[in-house]
Amino acid sequence: MNYLHIDKCSISNGQGIRVVLWTAGCTLECKGCHNPQAQDFNAGVPLTEETVQYLFSLLDKDYTWGLTLSGGHPLDPLNVPDVYDLVKRIKEKFPDKTIWIYTGYTWEELLEPDKQQAFEIVKMCDVLVDGRFILDQRDITLAFRGSSNQRIINIPRSITENKVVLWEVNKPKK
Ligand code: SF4
Numbered sequence: 001m002n003y004l005h006i007d008k009c010s011i012s013n014g015q016g017i018r019v020v021l022w023t024a025g026c027t028l029e030c031k032g033c034h035n036p037q038a039q040d041f042n043a044g045v046p047l048t049e050e051t052v053q054y055l056f057s058l059l060d061k062d063y064t065w066g067l068t069l070s071g072g073h074p075l076d077p078l079n080v081p082d083v084y085d086l087v088k089r090i091k092e093k094f095p096d097k098t099i100w101i102y103t104g105y106t107w108e109e110l111l112e113p114d115k116q117q118a119f120e121i122v123k124m125c126d127v128l129v130d131g132r133f134i135l136d137q138r139d140i141t142l143a144f145r146g147s148s149n150q151r152i153i154n155i156p157r158s159i160t161e162n163k164v165v166l167w168e169v170n171k172p173k174k
Contacts, residue, residue: 016065
């Protein structure tokens with residue numbers, strides 16, 4: 001898998017100070033995509049073991065709340081195997097840090113049988129921002145998302161309660 005960029009210290013891609021990995025490649029082709037060059041799976045550079053160790057070093061900082069996976073599309077079928085391995089390693093090494101993940105799929109689509117491994121990734125994360133970017137619903141006043149159809153989902157509660165439970169901005173989970 002290729003990635004485009006790593007933000008060492010972002011406050012705009014999830015709550016708190018976060019490391020952001022921008023994965024390369026997306027097949028969803030949303031009209032008005034905020035980052036069309038990120039749709040190319042060959043953009044950027046390969047995610048190597050050295051990159052993973054660099055991510056670990058950033059996540060090891062006390063001030064870092066966790067990792068955000070964005071793109072591109074981290075849950076595109078072509079990226080899922082590598083993202084699965086990465087998230088698993090991060091959860092094992094940093095169990096107290098949160099993981100936010102962005103996807104063009106809806107929560108409901110992720111429950112479909114052909115997206116089982118993608119949903120296994122989701123289950124290891126804390127917050128999911130779901131849904132395609134819809135240009136007609138674009139709203140620059142929204143925190144952490146581009147269009148109003150997209151939801152910020154509390155993953156553990158949604159799994160436990162078997163329904164979509166939105167993440168509550170005023171009750172942060174660090
Ligand atoms: S899911 Fe994201 S990266 Fe993919 S086309 Fe839509 S806005 Fe662009």
